[in-house]
Amino acid sequence: MPExxxxxxxxxxxxxxxxxxxxxLMLLTAGGGGGRRRPQPALAQPAAGVYPEAVERQRRSxxxxxxxxxxxxQLRALDSAxxxxxxxxxxxxxxxxxxxxxxxxxxxVIAVTQPRRVAAISLATRVSDEKRxxxxxxxxxxxxxxxxxxxxxxxxFLTDGMLLREAISDSLLxxxxxxxxxxxxxxxxxxxxxxxxxxxxxxxxxxxxxxxxKVVVMSATMDVDLFSQYFDGAPVLYLEGRQxxxxxxxxxxPQQDYLHAALVSVFQIHQEAPPSQDILVFLxxxxxxxxxxxxxxxxxxxxxxxxxxxxxxxxxxxxxYAQQLRVFQAAPKGCxxxxxxTNIAETSITITGIKHVVDTGMVKAKTYNPDSGxxxxxxxxxxxxxxxxxxGRAGREGSGICYRLYTEDEFEKFEKxxxxxxxxxxxxxxLLQLLAMKVPDVLTFDFMSKPSPDHVQAAVAQLDxxxxxxxxxxxxxxxxxxxxxxAFPLDPKFAKTLLLSPKFHCTEEILxxxxxxxxxxxxxxxxxxxxEVQAVxxxxxxxxGDHITLLNIYRAFKNLGGSKDWCRENFVNSKNMAxxxxxxxxxxxxxxxxSMPMVSSRGDGESVRRCLAHSLFMSTAELQPDGTYVTTxxxxxxxxxxxxxxxxCRPACVVYTELLHTSRCYMRDVCVVDxxxxxxxxxxxxxxxxxAARDGAHCP
DNA sequence: GAGCACTGC
Numbered sequence: 263m264p265e266x267x268x269x270x271x272x273x274x275x276x277x278x279x280x281x282x283x284x285x286x287l288m289l290l291t292a293g294g295g296g297g298r299r300r301p302q303p304a305l306a307q308p309a310a311g312v313y314p315e316a317v318e319r320q321r322r323s324x325x326x327x328x329x330x331x332x333x334x335x336q337l338r339a340l341d342s343a344x345x346x347x348x349x350x351x352x353x354x355x356x357x358x359x360x361x362x363x364x365x366x367x368x369x370x371v372i373a374v375t376q377p378r379r380v381a382a383i384s385l386a387t388r389v390s391d392e393k394r395x396x397x398x399x400x401x402x403x404x405x406x407x408x409x410x411x412x413x414x415x416x417x418x419f420l421t422d423g424m425l426l427r428e429a430i431s432d433s434l435l436x437x438x439x440x441x442x443x444x445x446x447x448x449x450x451x452x453x454x455x456x457x458x459x460x461x462x463x464x465x466x467x468x469x470x471x472x473x474x475x476k477v478v479v480m481s482a483t484m485d486v487d488l489f490s491q492y493f494d495g496a497p498v499l500y501l502e503g504r505q506x507x508x509x510x511x512x513x514x515x516p517q518q519d520y521l522h523a524a525l526v527s528v529f530q531i532h533q534e535a536p537p538s539q540d541i542l543v544f545l546x547x548x549x550x551x552x553x554x555x556x557x558x559x560x561x562x563x564x565x566x567x568x569x570x571x572x573x574x575x576x577x578x579x580x581x582x583y584a585q586q587l588r589v590f591q592a593a594p595k596g597c598x599x600x601x602x603x604t605n606i607a608e609t610s611i612t613i614t615g616i617k618h619v620v621d622t623g624m625v626k627a628k629t630y631n632p633d634s635g636x637x638x639x640x641x642x643x644x645x646x647x648x649x650x651x652x653x654g655r656a657g658r659e660g661s662g663i664c665y666r667l668y669t670e671d672e673f674e675k676f677e678k679x680x681x682x683x684x685x686x687x688x689x690x691x692x693l694l695q696l697l698a699m700k701v702p703d704v705l706t707f708d709f710m711s712k713p714s715p716d717h718v719q720a721a722v723a724q725l726d727x728x729x730x731x732x733x734x735x736x737x738x739x740x741x742x743x744x745x746x747x748x749a750f751p752l753d754p755k756f757a758k759t760l761l762l763s764p765k766f767h768c769t770e771e772i773l774x775x776x777x778x779x780x781x782x783x784x785x786x787x788x789x790x791x792x793x794e795v796q797a798v799x800x801x802x803x804x805x806x807g808d809h810i811t812l813l814n815i816y817r818a819f820k821n822l823g824g825s826k827d828w829c830r831e832n833f834v835n836s837k838n839m840a841x842x843x844x845x846x847x848x849x850x851x852x853x854x855x856x857s858m859p860m861v862s863s864r865g866d867g868e869s870v871r872r873c874l875a876h877s878l879f880m881s882t883a884e885l886q887p888d889g890t891y892v893t894t895x896x897x898x899x900x901x902x903x904x905x906x907x908x909x910x911c912r913p914a915c916v917v918y919t920e921l922l923h924t925s926r927c928y929m930r931d932v933c934v935v936d937x938x939x940x941x942x943x944x945x946x947x948x949x950x951x952x953x954a955a956r957d958g959a960h961c962p
Numbered sequence: 963g964a965g966c967a968c969t970g971c
Contacts (some may be wrong), residue, residue, distance in 0.1 A: 378969065379969090379970080404970095405970090405971095406970075421969095421971080422970080423969090423970040423971045424970085424971070425964090426970095426971075451969090451970085452969090452970065452971085546967070547966075548965095548966070576969095580966075581968080604967060604968075605968065606967085606968065606969095609968085625967070626968095627968085639966075639967070640967095641967090659966095683968095683969090739965055750971090751970085751971035752971085780971095783966085787965095787966095794968065845971095848971090859969080900963095901963070901964095903964095904964045904965050904966095905966075909964080910963090920968075924965070924966070925964085925965075928965080930966085961970080
């Protein structure tokens with residue numbers, strides 16, 4: 263039986279003595295009380311009721327209502343404001359309505375951005391309900407593949423990526439009077455770029471004597487000073503939330519094995535707490551979660567008499583949708599739900615009924631090394647902000663408890679904030695978009711958190727190799743090819759592949775390939791059924807590599823009607839496959855608008871591979887005499903990823919789509935190419951590389 | 963020789 267987990271006596275915490283809040287210029291408290299309803303951006307919920315009075319009463323009961331007048335007055339006087347509000351303050355649903363009611367919708371549309379699609383859609387639905395209007399009229403939303411807005415729309419919810427794309431065709435954001443950047447504390451790449459874009463638009467509109475652009479940054483409790491400083495000392499307003507109190511318990515001593523500690527904690531809670539209280543455990547990845555699920559189920563079989571049964575549910579993004587949905591269903595009466603999740607349950611998925619959160623303090627995260635072009639996926643400590651976010655998941659319906667499997671001293675040593683994504687990702691795509699917006703000097707663009715010069719330089723070099731850049735009057739600008747590349751919602755290298763495809767008579771095929779590569783994998787590989795998967799997949803496998811294999815799968819899917827049954831039988835994720843078809847249609851439209859000829863190679867894999875060789879020549883690896891591979895670009899030792907159809911093969915020369923460092927450095931999505939094609943594609947590049955390799959050999 | 967956190971256009 264599990265031994266004692268070792269938690270010290272409870273430490274009570276309420277909103278206020280929890281996460282650091284930064285400098286607060288004005289403190290506003292909730293007016294009234296009572297109402298328990300809180301908005302949940304991630305879940306579609308109907309508004310308070312069908313009766314207008316009920317809606318109005320509920321709106322007035324929210325903490326933000328007391329701040330309404332001051333907020334509007336401030337925004338009339340100033341161009342920017344920062345609004346800090348905890349969960350339940352009502353800021354996301356109410357502020358856009360206040361702005362509209364305050365007349366800000368007369369000069370233009372009020373935009374509200376969200377990092378996630380579901381949030382944009384469900385918020386628009388809620389607010390249009392509260393306004394008792396039809397969705398798409400006064401209140402609407404715009405996300406990729408789905409635009410429910412019209413000329414009448416005054417309040418528009420968008421994903422931050424969508425507003426960014428709109429900014430490419432109009433960097434002054436002329437149709438908008440206000441931009442509300444919500445969930446700013448998440449610091450997604452898109453939000454970070456938007457910070458700069460809206461700030462620039464504000465300045466330019468002022469210079470051109472156009473109507474002002476009002477900007478409101480909305481965030482949870484972090485980064486207050488940073489936001490305020492960036493927007494020229496914008497005032498910060500603080501709103502009280504309606505989060506329930508959460509007890510935070512720390513481990514007594516550092517834990518050597520967080521998995522063991524998690525297991526012990528889960529079963530200690532299970533034996534002590536009423537079975538109606540569900541448990542959410544934060545772990546790092548699929549493999550770990552599946553292994554832990556099995557262990558939990560095994561232990562649950564041998565619990566003492568009188569101990570309630572447990573329902574163990576894994577949760578991670580690549581889990582098939584139907585299995586993800588199981589976490590929302592209530593467990594049978596008398597049975598406890600134990601959800602083992604990645605950080606998907608931190609923000610993207612909100613589960614009701616969670617009373618206990620077990621936080622291992624670990625997360626798997628990607629970092630990017632500009633020197634080698636290598637992405638590193640590694641388990642690391644969470645930040646304090648992230649730990650508080652996890653803790654908050656225990657207090658959504660009532661008071662909760664968070665068990666931190668690390669000591670308070672350890673917690674104090676965690677980084678305050680997670681490093682913003684823009685400082686740990688490949689910037690090629692960001693740079694291409696900024697250049698497409700005609701940002702005068704991308705190298706000195708006013709980022710809130712500047713990426714390192716190495717990162718920027720690596721992106722410039724990458725775009726240059728793709729033929730997207732040129733120098734004009736000492737400034738970087740886009741070539742005609744670069745401008746075309748920016749029109750596609752794709753990684754720049756895939757956009758280039760698509761643009762090259764007519765030359766190889768395989769545009770239809772490349773459309774399919776880049777669509778497949780730009781969404782989550784369509785292949786479903788349950789580890790427990792590995793042999794079955796292997797047998798089924800054999801019929802699609804191509805000795806030419808993963809790209810041609812994927813093409814075969816897509817063809818079979820289309821030719822056989824694309825049914826869900828076919829997907830199930832062939833271990834294909836039908837949801838992702840449907841998305842591929844949507845992406846493909848969107849890309850095809852863009853190609854047609856550019857008058858690209860729609861040509862097909864009719865099953866000839868070689869022309870597809872030639873096309874890939876010509877666009878991805880900077881991502882190649884060569885077989886060494888000892889049977890290993892090194893990249894041509896930086897002589898980095900690499901291996902073919904075990905998921906590749908070429909895992910057991912050793913072609914002399916390959917191009918790859920992605921380099922990922924996990925337990926070692928892997929190439930993912932690998933395609934067999936002829937070395938001659940590569941030299942033909944970029945003779946200067948390979949001459950340079952050859953010389954570097956030779957010189958390197960002489961003086962190591 | 964043996965494996966993949968999470969979004970988004």
